Amino acid sequence: MIIFDKTEQGRAEIATRGQTVGPRLRTLLLLVDGKTADDELLRKVAGLGLGQEHLDELLQAGLIQISSSPATHAAAPIATASITTTTPPLRLLRQQAHQKQQQWVQRFLQNRFCRQGKPSSKRFIIFTTIQSKA
CATH class of the missing domain: 1.10.10 (Arc Repressor Mutant, subunit A)
Known part of the structure; x- marks a missing residue:
């Protein structure tokens, strides 16, 4: 320096x-x-x-x-x-961004595949399969 x-x-x-x-x-x-x-x-x-x-x-x-x-x-x-x-470490910032992204995907899938809290049969299978892998 x-x-x-x-x-x-x-x-x-x-x-x-x-x-x-x-x-x-x-x-x-x-x-x-x-x-x-x-x-x-x-x-x-x-x-x-x-x-x-x-x-x-x-x-x-x-x-x-x-x-x-x-x-x-x-x-x-x-x-x-x-x-x-x-300043927070870069690793912590990445973890927080990843968690937010996962939450967004989960909300999107719930809204997309479950109508009024009741999943349709095909949509429910897709949603539960994706959710169990996460």
Whole structure:
């Protein structure tokens, strides 16, 4: 995890709206704040088609630099750890979605194959067969 900050040249580029970088790179440059980790920055601009090579391009152009503040490096892992502990695990979300889907199918089959609580003979056989397999 690397945290980048704007250089004086990068701040001047933003302030004067210079034409050194294109609009997509300007967006990435605007997001560099000296607090956000590189992986978080790249996730924010992934929809624009920007990746690590674009951060490297800004670094080589002298518009950003690796942050030297130890406080920002220490604070970033704590912030991300609190976010990950509050979100439910992916496995739990999948189980909940599967349970909802099973309940929906069961209600659908009951409504489709049982009329007014009384199943017809063929429909009842199909319904009970499917229900017993679930």
